Each structure stands twice: as C-alpha cells, then as structure tokens.
Amino acid sequence: MILVLLGPPGAGKGTQAARLTAERGLVQLSTGDMLRAAIANGSELGQRAKAVMAAGELVSDEIVNGLIAERLDVPQSHPGFILDGYPRTQAQAEALDAMLAAKGLHLDHVIELEVNEDALVDRITGRFTCADCGALYHDRSNRPQQDDTCDVCGSHAFKRRPDDNAETVRTRMGEYRAKTAPILPYYEAKGIVTKIDGMADMDEVGHAIDGVLAG
Numbered sequence: 001m002i003l004v005l006l007g008p009p010g011a012g013k014g015t016q017a018a019r020l021t022a023e024r025g026l027v028q029l030s031t032g033d034m035l036r037a038a039i040a041n042g043s044e045l046g047q048r049a050k051a052v053m054a055a056g057e058l059v060s061d062e063i064v065n066g067l068i069a070e071r072l073d074v075p076q077s078h079p080g081f082i083l084d085g086y087p088r089t090q091a092q093a094e095a096l097d098a099m100l101a102a103k104g105l106h107l108d109h110v111i112e113l114e115v116n117e118d119a120l121v122d123r124i125t126g127r128f129t130c131a132d133c134g135a136l137y138h139d140r141s142n143r144p145q146q147d148d149t150c151d152v153c154g155s156h157a158f159k160r161r162p163d164d165n166a167e168t169v170r171t172r173m174g175e176y177r178a179k180t181a182p183i184l185p186y187y188e189a190k191g192i193v194t195k196i197d198g199m200a201d202m203d204e205v206g207h208a209i210d211g212v213l214a215g
Contacts, residue, residue, distance in 0.1 A: 001026060001080035001213060002105060004087070006184070007113030008176035010124040010169065011198040012205060016113070017082045019206055024213075027081040034067045035059065045070070065095045072099060088180050093187070109212055110187040113198030113205065120199070121169045131157035 001024070005013045017028045038046030039053075045066050049059050068086060087093040100106055126139035132155035137144055144151050150158070187193045196208045 003109040004083045011113040031085040115198045128160045131159045
C-alpha cells in the first residue's frame with residue numbers, strides 16, 4: 001500500500017499518518033524528517049542539502065528525489081508507506097512514478113484533506129500544549145479541566161508554537177494552493193485522487209481514509 005497524503009499545514013496529515021503507521025504498519029516518509037536525518041548523519045546528500053540550506057536556498061528536486069530513492073531501498077518500507085510532504089511539484093510527482101516503476105511498484109492512492117481556511121485558522125491559532133508532557137489543548141474545543149493545570153501530568157506550564165498565528169497560517173495556506181495543489185490534476189488524470197473533509201472529527205477522517213484504502 002503506497003499513498004500520498006495532501007493538505008495544507010494543520011489539515012491533520014501528521015495525525016492520520018501516525019494512526020496509519022500504528023494500526024497498519026505503514027512507514028511514514030516525511031521529507032522534512034529525512035532531510036534532518038541525512039544532515040545529522042553526514043551522508044553525501046545530507047552534506048549537499050546542508051550547504052544549500054546554509055546558503056538560504058531551497059533544497060532542489062534532485063536532492064529530495066535522492067532522499068526518497070534511498071529510503072525506498074530500505075526493506076521495511078516495502079510493505080507499504082505514506083508520503084508526507086512529497087511530492088510537492090509535478091516534476092517530483094513524475095520522478096516518484098519513475099522511481100516506483102523501476103522497483104515494480106506503483107502509487108495506490110492520493111488523499112487530499114480538504115479544509116475551510118477560516119476554520120483552519122481558528123483550529124491552529126487556538127491550539128496549545130503542556131510544556132512538560134506535550135498534551136494537546138485548544139482554547140475553545142479542548143481546554144484543560146482547570147485552566148492552569150494539565151489534565152495529564154498536572155503541570156502549570158503551557159506553550160504555543162510561535163508560528164501558530166493567523167498571518168502565518170494564511171501564508172502557508174497560500175503557499176499550498178500555489179505550489180502543491182497544482183499536482184492534483186496530474187493524479188486526477190490517473191483516477192487515484194480522493195478528497196476527504198479534513199475539518200471533520202479526527203476519528204471520522206480516519207474512518208473515511210480506511211474506507212478509501214479498503215476500496
């Protein structure tokens with residue numbers, strides 16, 4: 001089972017990928033994680049990526065494609081995997097098709113988590129976590145039972161991500177629409193795209209994804 005999860009930041013891709021990993025044994029391939037690991041390990045691709053990033057430039061398709069190709073060679077990936085953050089462009093999508101074909105594999109599903117921008121801004125700007133145990137909360141939908149105390153560990157320290165603000169969220173939404181969403185027609189022509197309401201309850205989204213994978 002090979003699938004791509006698409007959706008803007010905050011749509012819930014990470015949550016659903018983690019669930020699929022835990023319940024189905026699929027391996028999550030995150031380009032961000034792979035880049036950090038390659039840099040930390042000092043691999044050839046990691047050194048090239050580090051130099052590019054140090055210069056303030058975007059990591060090239062060649063480097064990202066190389067990281068994906070390396071990861072596909074790890075045996076544990078073969079039972080199935082989820083691509084998170086890749087592909088982002090049609091060139092990357094075409095490169096992925098070629099890499100998979102060379103290994104006798106193919107992409108089964110592309111699932112896009114659709115969101116309402118205003119509701120997503122509310123979802124993201126309202127979230128905060130316990131600074132000690134990482135428990136998740138939200139200003140309106142999931143406050144601690146006592147405002148100054150974590151329900152899980154009893155800590156009184158909470159934090160918010162500095163980029164969880166309306167301006168940043170809308171900028172990231174705009175980037176998604178401009179750069180990543182355009183690959184959808186490429187996959188729609190192959191008949192493998194399914195759109196799911198990413199604003200639904202987390203469990204409902206999970207059930208919808210399970211329905212797609214079972215089809």
